Structures are given as structure tokens and as C-alpha cells.
Amino acid sequence: MSRRWGLMLGVLGAALLCALGVYLYLKATPYQIEIDHGPSPQARNNPYLAAELFLRKQGLTVNHANGLDILPSLDPRQHSLLLLGDRYNMTPRQIDQVMNWTRAGGRLLFVAESLWDEKLRQSNDLLLDRVQLHQLLSKNLKDLPPDVNDDPYPNLTKLYLEDENAPAYAGFDTAFHLEDPKNLAQSWANSAKATHMMQLNHGLGSIIVVTDADLWKTPHIEQYDNAWLLWYLTADTAVTLIFNTDRDSLPTLLLRYFPQALVALVALIILGFWHFGVRQGPLIEAPPKARRQLLEHLRASADFLLRRNGQAHLLHALQQDILRRVRHRHPGFEQLPVAEQWLVLARLTGQSTRTISQAMIPRAKPRLASVEFSRQVAHLQSLRNAL
Template sequence: MSAARRWLLVGVAVAVLAGAVAAMVAGFVRTHERMEREVPLPPRGEAVGNPLYALRQTLRADGIDAHSRLRLQPETFADAPGDTVLLHGDPSLLTPDQVEALLAWVARGGHLLLRTPPARLDGSDAPPPMLRRLGVGGKLLGSGCEPLQVQGQPSHVEFCRGRRFELAGHAAARLRWGDGKRGYAYARLVRGRGTVDLLADFDFLDNESLGEVPHQALARQVLAPNYGRGRVHLVHGGRPVSFWRDLARRAWPAWGPLALLLAAWLWRRGQRFGPWLPSPAPGRRSLLEHVRASGELLHRYGQAPLLHAAVRDAFLARLQRRAPAAAALAGDARVAAIATRLQLPHMTVRDALAAPEPRDRHAFFARVRTLIQMRNRL
């Protein structure tokens, strides 16, 4: 094929391929439409461990000085009666000193937000000391939803997972949400010149929930007493979690398979109680057993003449040491000399020195036995 024809075929192939690609692109553009879609990403950074991160950023955007911390530090707001403290954790973890410090600060004009503690493992329904000091009597009740209607928004329900509470007769409640039979889900209690908002749960303030308009409106209402007057302290930590507990709770995708591998290795390498198979017979070092086993193997594979020759050579070696004159002879003369010295029949000595047939078992054993007896008589 000439070079011009070859290049012509290459050009035609390239043109056909380009046309096919153009047709595919045109079909794709004609049958598909480009659209944009927003996909919410999982939280990163501080938002992973701080459930009140969105609330803090929202307050700062509104000009409020808001701060987040893991532990309650009464000394940071003890001299600021216009501040607001939101304790997101379990109030039953407060120490007696912290309870006294908080109540004294509220009496001077502070605003404290608390939630009822979650259900305990021991099933106790008694309110913690902090709630009893605020006038919560009786026992903590089960959960129940409360309807919430914000203008221009669909109907909403709140406090579906939190524990309700009962108020004693001396409790000075400015606002209440709920009823005396099922318990209250929210109450604003007056203490001195300050107020305490007690709620069944703070789930509407979490990062995932604060984006809804009803939750924003409810958050603005519960923060109303000192809103804009001072700082807002958002305490989102409770009892310190140990490293090992946090590792067991968060890192199980890593240590779970490793634990299974470790258990499998220990099971594989560990000592069995009651073995599945009997223990193998211990090795023996008896030279006689090895020689016997070697002889049986050679005899099984038709090497009887080789074994007979070894026994005969051993006999002749001793004959050379004990009777050199007889060993120096050959043929019938040596047979006669050996028969005379050992006092054996002439035919017995001749048969013993002659090699047996490979498959003649009886002849092999008889001649080897005779050679051993002859060797022992020397």
C-alpha cells in the first residue's frame, strides 16, 4: 500500500471518529439539563463538638457578645448581673458551691437557663438539688409534645423528648407552658432581681435545629430577659469525659475490627481445652529402630541382595581379623576352611555366602540368620 493511500485511510478514520464524538456530545447536550443543587455538608471543626455553635454565631451576628465554654466558671460572670448563662448540660452535675454561686448571681439580676436532667439508669425521678431550690416539687415526669404556632409558619411541636416537671406552691413562676396534670415543659421563675428559665429540653437550640424559623423565634423568647444587656455565656459541656470512654464511643469503627482480629489471633494461638485431634507421638532416637525401619524399607522395595551383601561383608570383615588364612582363600577352599573352623555343614556355609533371589523371602531370612550365627562364632 502506498503512503498516500495509507494517509487517506487514516484521515477518513479520524473524520469518522470525530463525527461520532460530535454526535454523542450533541445528543448529551440536547437530552440533559444543567441544574444546581445545594447539598448540606456535615459539621466541621468546632461545630462537631459544640452543639451551641450556631447559636453563638447567630448572637454575635446580632451584636451580642456571646462566648462558648465547656465548663461552668462562675467567676467569669459573678460581677455581671446583666449577663445570661445557658447551661446546656445536666444540672444534676452541679456541685453545691456552683449551685450557691449561680443562685446568688441570679438574685442580683442574672438570667439563667436550665434544662431538666435526662432519664437516669437507676430510674430515679427525683429532681436534682438545683431544681428543688428553684421550687420544682414532686418528681420529674415523662416526655410530651407541646404545640408551637409562629405567624406565617406551619404548626410546630416542641419538647417531645425532654422530661417535664412539677412546680411547688411557693414557686414564683412568671410564665408557664404545659399543665398541672402532664407537667410543665417550660417555666420562667423569678428569684430576687433575676430570672431562671427552666425547660424540658434544649433541642431547638442545637446546630441542626436552629435553622428553622419557629426555633429561632422560641430561642429569642427564652433569651429575652437580659437580651442586649450583657454577655451570653453558653456552657455546653457537662461532666468531663475520659479519654478511654470517648475512644470507646467514637473510635469503634477502628478498634472494633482490631478487637475481632486480636480475638481471632488469641483463639488461634491459645491452648485448647480438650484437643480436637490426639497429640502426635513424640519422636524417638533409638538407633535400632531406625536401622530396622531402613532395612524394612529396602526389603519392601526388592533390595534384599543389598542387605544380604552388607551382612556378608560384616562377616568377612570379622573373618579377616580372626582367621586371615581362611579369608585369603577363594571359592570352595574358603567355604571348606570356614566350615571346618565353625563346625558347620559345607552346604550351609556355601548357601549363606551366596546371594538370595530378590523375591525369595524365606531364603533371605535363613541366609542372614546363618551369617549372623557364623559371625558370632568367630
């Protein structure tokens, strides 16, 4: 009986599960959902990724670099160089290289980075000063065009082309204005209050200066005619974008990616100084404060000179002192023959010529005995004292 009821309960449970499955199948409605994971790592690292993809879609060859070290490998003919990053660390030599590359036929586009200082007659942007353009704040402009109020899009920059009835619109930052004090620009693009793009000829190439490049970054390139303007400025050329010329230094990279290793290195250096700075042995006793006698200093000095220079040096010094005193008392002494010099010395000192000759003639022996050396010194001192 229990087996029969168990079988019936199993069949009933299976039927209920099948019924539930059919019900859920008939009621369930499939749908699709998109989950936004944010920009890709490539887009986060490259703010101009959308601009590169757009230009490639137009058939242009596009590359990007982090510095100007690639400039010698770029053929200036039919090539556009876009300097879209910070350039405050550009050197005058690099600026000369860029200008020479442009003069040879390249197309250069860069962003004006600094305002013109009227007092200093320069800006902090060496490249902008080289092309002799000035960047000012639009709010400081005094003379505005008379038709500003009639402009339906005062905050958009208009680019007028030949054979076109309507201008192209670009979203430049209207807070800045480009000024051409020497009338070098061949073409330009303005908003209602200011100028935001200028083009100049330079040798076989051309230079395009803009007030900002944010309109070509990923969030803004699809707005207005921003993408078309970038294609128009680089049409029929290969394109190289440089947007990160400020490379992080090695200490900055180490501090960013290896802070624990740097802390360990500093601790190791401190421990090394502490280890080698520990005193190895007892302290040296301080010397007594009592001063030595003058005679002790003289004896010590004489012993030092004797050990360092030898007996001949001391005897020669005494002999030279005697000759110097004689020359002072007897002018022309050095011109006399040796025999007459001994006679002069004998007359001045009251010593015999034999004693004088024994004292003044250099000894051939390399080293004298102590008694003989003392006798020689005594003879010389007696002669010097007599003078």
C-alpha cells in the same frame, strides 16, 4: 502507494473524531448535583451550633464553654448563662456560685434533669431543688385542664405575650411537667397537659427552668417558634452556652486515644515485677526442727543484753532487785543512811558489811575484767538469794 493510503486513513480518522466530538457536544446536557456529606465536624461536636449562628445573626454575642470555670470572668449584667448539658456532677459550691452570679443581675437558663421524689422530699438535681421547683411525669398528673380536648395543638407549648393575639408555639417534650409548689414563678408556658417552662426572679436577675433543650438542637431549632423563643429568652444580652460540663477523665481519654500505649505500659510493669521477683541465688536451707535447751536461750539472752547495754546495766539491775527485796522485808529501808542500810543488809543476809559495800557500790571503771565482773555478779546473786 502505502504512504498515500496511510495519509488517507489518517485524514479519515481525524474527520471521524471531529464528527464524534461535534455530536457529543450537541447531545450533552450540563446539570448540577448536590452531594450531602453530612454535618460538618463543628456541627457534630456542637449540637447547638445552629442556635449559636441564629443568635449571632440577631446581633447577640454568643460563646460556649465546657465548664463553669469561666463563671468568674462573666459580668452578670446583661448576660445570659445557658446550662444545657448534664449537671449531675455539679457541687454545692458551684451551685452557690451560679446562684450568686444570677442574684447579681445575670439571666440563668437551665434544664431540669431529675424527677421529684416525694418520699425523699428531694431530687437528684441540686440546682432544681435550690430554686424549689419540682419535675414530674406528665402521665402521672391527675387534674387536667377542662379545655384539653378543645386545644388544636395539644403537644405544643404555648407562650402568651402581651399585645399579641396568638401565642408562640414551642416543641418541648411533653413527657415532663414542672410544678411550682410555693408559687414562686412569675411566668410560665404550658402544653395542653403540662407546664414546660417557668421563669422566676432571683435578686437582680432571673432564672428560667425548662423541661428539655432538644428543641434548640440543630435538627429541631427551625421548627415552630423554637428559634424565636431562644432569642426572646436571651434578648439584649450576651450569651454563654455550657453544654458539656462532664469532661472525660484522663484515664478515659488515654483509653480512648492511646490503648496500645496502655497495653504496652501494663506489659512493661508485669515484666518488671517478673524480673525483680526472680530469685537470685540458692534457696536458704530450712532451720532444723530440733528446739534449743532453755539454758541456751538464757545464755543467748544474757549475751545480747551484755553486748547491747553493757556490764553496768546488768549490775545495776541486780542491785535494784536486791534493794526492792530489802524494802519489802524492812519497811522504811530507803529512808535510812547508807551505813545503816549496809547494817540491815548484813543482818538479813548474814554477810559482812564489807562484802555488801563492795557489791552494792557502783564501780567507777567503765568496763570490768571478765573475772572481776563474774565475781561481782556472784556476790550480788548470793545477796539476792539470801533475801
